[in-house]
Structure formats: structure tokens, C-alpha cells
Amino acid sequence: MGKTHVLAIPYPAQGHVIPLMEVAQCLAENGIKVTFVNTDFNHNRIEKALQQKGDINELINLVSIADGLELWEDRNDLGKLTEAMIKLMPEKLETLIETINGTVSDKIVCIITDYGLGWALEVAKKMEIRRAAFLPASVALLTLAINVLKLVDDGIIDSAGIPLKKQVIQLSPDMPEMNTENFAWTCIGDVTTQKILFQSILQNNKAAKLADWLICNSSYELEPGALNLVPNCLPIGPLLASNRVGNSAGYFWPHDSSCLEWLDRQLSNSVIYVAFGSFTIFDQTQFQELAFGLELTNRPFLWVVRQDITHDIDQSYPKGFKERVKNRGKMVSWAPQQRVLSHPSVACFMSHCGWNSTIEGISNGVPFLCWPYFADQFLNQSYICDHWAIGLDLNKDESGIITQEEIRNKVEHLVNDRNYKTRALNLQAKTMSSVTGGGSSQKNFSNFLDWIKDN
Numbered sequence: 001m002g003k004t005h006v007l008a009i010p011y012p013a014q015g016h017v018i019p020l021m022e023v024a025q026c027l028a029e030n031g032i033k034v035t036f037v038n039t040d041f042n043h044n045r046i047e048k049a050l051q052q053k054g055d056i057n058e059l060i061n062l063v064s065i066a067d068g069l070e071l072w073e074d075r076n077d078l079g080k081l082t083e084a085m086i087k088l089m090p091e092k093l094e095t096l097i098e099t100i101n102g103t104v105s106d107k108i109v110c111i112i113t114d115y116g117l118g119w120a121l122e123v124a125k126k127m128e129i130r131r132a133a134f135l136p137a138s139v140a141l142l143t144l145a146i147n148v149l150k151l152v153d154d155g156i157i158d159s160a161g162i163p164l165k166k167q168v169i170q171l172s173p174d175m176p177e178m179n180t181e182n183f184a185w186t187c188i189g190d191v192t193t194q195k196i197l198f199q200s201i202l203q204n205n206k207a208a209k210l211a212d213w214l215i216c217n218s219s220y221e222l223e224p225g226a227l228n229l230v231p232n233c234l235p236i237g238p239l240l241a242s243n244r245v246g247n248s249a250g251y252f253w254p255h256d257s258s259c260l261e262w263l264d265r266q267l268s269n270s271v272i273y274v275a276f277g278s279f280t281i282f283d284q285t286q287f288q289e290l291a292f293g294l295e296l297t298n299r300p301f302l303w304v305v306r307q308d309i310t311h312d313i314d315q316s317y318p319k320g321f322k323e324r325v326k327n328r329g330k331m332v333s334w335a336p337q338q339r340v341l342s343h344p345s346v347a348c349f350m351s352h353c354g355w356n357s358t359i360e361g362i363s364n365g366v367p368f369l370c371w372p373y374f375a376d377q378f379l380n381q382s383y384i385c386d387h388w389a390i391g392l393d394l395n396k397d398e399s400g401i402i403t404q405e406e407i408r409n410k411v412e413h414l415v416n417d418r419n420y421k422t423r424a425l426n427l428q429a430k431t432m433s434s435v436t437g438g439g440s441s442q443k444n445f446s447n448f449l450d451w452i453k454d455n
């Protein structure tokens with residue numbers, strides 16, 4: 001008998017590919033064959049960045065389809081990307097499935113798609129294939145998304161998703177507050193982009209009704225309030241490579257593992273880990289101020305400086321910066337983040353608060369310094385600072401800059417007040433209980449697996 005075969009398709013962004021790849025690895029470990037569909041653009045960089053073939057289970061087959069943009073077009077323009085994808089990808093996906101099913105005996109029995117690609121659920125429905133949606137972000141974000149029409153009715157946003165006034169809302173007392181200015185779609189790009197993203201939320205909400213399963217990278221222990229509002233959303237997280245024996249995969253840039261040896265040489269609980277995910281861009285002034293701030297802390301730091309973190313080709317560090325910080329500072333262009341955060345030398349995490357970074361920090365009991373950039377990151381910041389109280393936010397001065405003194409002061413505050421670390425360790429213990437010893441996420445995953453196998 002052939003193997004059970006599923007197709008997994010992530011939204012084409014780093015924070016979406018990595019956790020869905022983790023789901024795929026867990027399925028493959030349980031004997032499921034997975035066809036993992038990236039966009040051509042991401043497929044090429046993932047293949048290039050892959051360090052060891054063994055990092056991806058051999059039951060996972062990486063394939064790709066076009067995203068509808070030209071090679072040179074800006075994929076960080078999410079409005080443009082969303083429009084291009086919806087025009088071309090449904091047809092490409094359908095053809096891909098037909099081709100696969102026409103050539104192999106073990107036909108695709110189920111599609112697992114990112115919640116943000118509702119059209120893939122429609123394709124699956126049309127082709128009479130069973131379907132699951134995967135949410136790589138917080139369940140709090142999902143509750144916001146599914147309540148957007150109520151927000152329109154309540155006069156909080158207009159029918160295009162634009163806030164009618166600046167205000168703070170709370171969907172449940174057991175969830176963080178949300179500022180209308182920082183709704184996931186209102187803090188991205190220009191108004192045109194925001195309207196496109198809002199329309200896409202409406203379409204995805206509608207398509208989600210076609211899903212037989214909705215799974216997410218969270219846990220009941222972490223987001224009880226939000227999960228109460230969406231009982232059909234089943235958490236299977238935290239999704240981490242360390243839950244199995246293996247490395248994370250699906251990263252867009254090669255990991256520079258020299259930082260692990262550097263971490264080995266640092267004192268326990270001493271290092272500031274600084275990383276802002278895959279989208280954050282700094283202007284030159286802020287970039288330099290961050291460098292000065294790290295210098296001013298007088299503490300060891302590991303800083304991920306992506307090649308595209310500023311618009312300047314030549315990221316210029318302040319004059320003499322590297323000579324002054326010497327070995328106290330380590331800069332890499334991309335780190336094996338999950339392994340870095342589990343290293344005993346790491347004291348705190350200066351982060352953009354992407355959901356994966358948030359989950360990875362929590363799972364290792366690391367307190368945060370929050371520096372959100374866009375999308376759901378402000379909501380995650382509220383979770384971290386106000387709701388779980390495991391971190392501090394970095395505030396801008398009147399000229400809109402996070403100054404070096406602010407960085408130094410907040411680092412000192414966070415590291416010297418042991419309550420942050422204590423709460424972070426407590427949250428870690430609670431959260432990790434869901435993926436150990438038959439915890440709730442393990443049970444959900446096991447039920448999900450049974451459903452997939454039952455074809």
C-alpha cells in the first residue's frame with residue numbers, strides 16, 4: 001500500500017514557511033508523505049540556504065509554483081504580492097495537483113494551507129480533497145480577523161478596514177488590548193496596501209469555513225482567552241525542532257553557526273540576542289543608534305544584521321564601532337535562532353516580536369525587549385509586556401528614534417529586575433507542558449494525524 005500523501009502550502013514569508021515546515025516534519029516522522037509547495041522565488045533561496053540534506057525528512061518533497069510577480073519585483077510589498085498571488089496561484093496549484101495525482105499512485109488526500117491563502121482551500125474543495133488551515137500567528141490575531149465585520153458594525157473601522165478613530169479595544173478580558181492604529185493591516189504600507197490586505201482578510205475568513213481542521217502554533221496554556229473565543233482552532237504548538245530530534249528547516253538564508261561557538265565562550269545568562277525577523281528595515285540613523293546602544297550596554301551581544309536590514313548597500317556601522325566592541329559583539333547575517341535562544345548564555349532577546357520569535361523566546365524562558373515593526377507584532381508586544389509581563393517595550397523619543405540611552409536603560413532594567421526572568425521561566429514551563437507527556441498540543445496533533453491517515 002502507498003503512503004498517505006498530503007500537500008502543504010505556506011504563505012510565502014519566512015515566519016510562515018518555518019512553522020509549516022515543522023508541521024510537515026512531524027507528519028513525515030509519522031510516515032506521512034508531504035509535498036511542500038513554496039513559491040519559485042522562496043524555493044530557490046531555501047534550496048540554496050539548506051546546509052545539510054538530512055535537515056529535511058526524506059518523505060518531504062520540495063516543489064514550487066510561480067507567485068505571479070516578476071523576479072525583480074519587491075516581495076516585501078505585501079499588497080502587490082497578495083494581488084499577484086490570487087490572480088495566478090490557484091490555477092498553478094490546481095495544475096500541480098493534477099500533475100502529481102496523474103503520476104504517482106499515492107494521490108494527495110489532504111491539503112494543509114496557510115490561513116492567509118484561503119484560495120488554496122477553495123482549490124482543494126473544488127478538487128474534492130480534504131483540507132486543513134494552519135495559522136502561524138497568534139490566536140489573538142485570528143480573533144481580531146474573524147471579528148472585523150463586527151468592528152465595522154461597531155463603528156471602529158470603515159468598510160475598507162480603515163480605523164474611524166484612534167482607540168484601544170479588547171476582545172476579551174483575558175486577552176491583550178489592541179490599538180486601532182496597530183491593527184495587523186493598519187500598520188502595513190500605504191492605505192492602498194491596507195485596503196488590499198483587509199479584503200484578503202475577509203476572503204480568508206470566508207474560505208476558512210471550507211476547512212475541516214484549523215490548527216495553530218500556540219497552546220491553551222499560552223492563549224486561553226483567545227482560544228476560548230475560537231474553540232474550533234486547535235493548538236499544536238509550540239512548534240519547535242527541539243521537540244523532535246532534528247534541526248529547523250525552510251530558512252531563506254544560510255545559518256551562520258559560528259555564533260554558537262561564540263555563545264559557548266560567553267558567561268551564562270549574559271548575552272543580549274538581537275534579531276528582527278525577516279521584514280524589519282532600519283534607516284541609517286536608527287541602525288547606527290542601535291549599534292551605539294549595544295555598545296553602551298557594555299554587555300556581550302549577538303546581533304543578526306540581515307543583508308537587507310537597511311536600504312543602504314553598505315550598512316555602515318558607526319565609525320570605529322567594530323574596533324571598540326571587538327569580541328564583545330558578534331554580528332551574523334542569519335543565525336540558527338532556535339538553537340541560539342536555547343543557549344544558556346542568552347540573557348534576553350531584543351526582538352521585533354514576530355509570532356515565531358515570540359514562541360521561541362517563551363519556549364526557552366527568555367525575557368524580551370520589544371521593538372515591533374509591523375503587522376501583528378504590536379499585538380504580540382502587548383502580550384509580552386502587558387499580559388504576560390515577560391518583557392519591556394522600547395519607546396521612541398519625540399523625533400521618532402529609539403535612542404542609545406533608551407536601549408541601555410531598558411536592557412539594564414530587564415536584566416536587573418529578576419521578576420522578568422522568573423515570570424518568563426514560569427510561562428516557559430506552562431507552555432512546554434502542552435508538548436510533553438501527552439499534553440494538550442500533543443493530543444491535538446495526534447488527533448489531527450489520525451484524521452489525515454483516515455482516508
Ligand SMILES: O=c1ccn([C@@H]2O[C@H](COP(=O)(O)OP(=O)(O)O[C@H]3O[C@H](CO)[C@@H](O)[C@H](O)[C@H]3O)[C@@H](O)[C@H]2O)c(=O)[nH]1
Nearest residue numbers: 014015018137277278279304334335337354355356357375
Ligand atoms: O537570524 C535569524 C532570525 C530569524 N530566524 C527564524 O525566522 C523565523 C522568523 O519568524 P517570525 O519571528 O515570526 O518573524 P517574521 O519572519 O518577520 O514573520 C512574519 O510572520 C509571522 C507569523 O505570521 C508574523 O508574526 C510576523 O509579524 C511576520 O513578519 C523564526 O522561526 C526564527 O527562528 C532564524 O532562523 N534566524
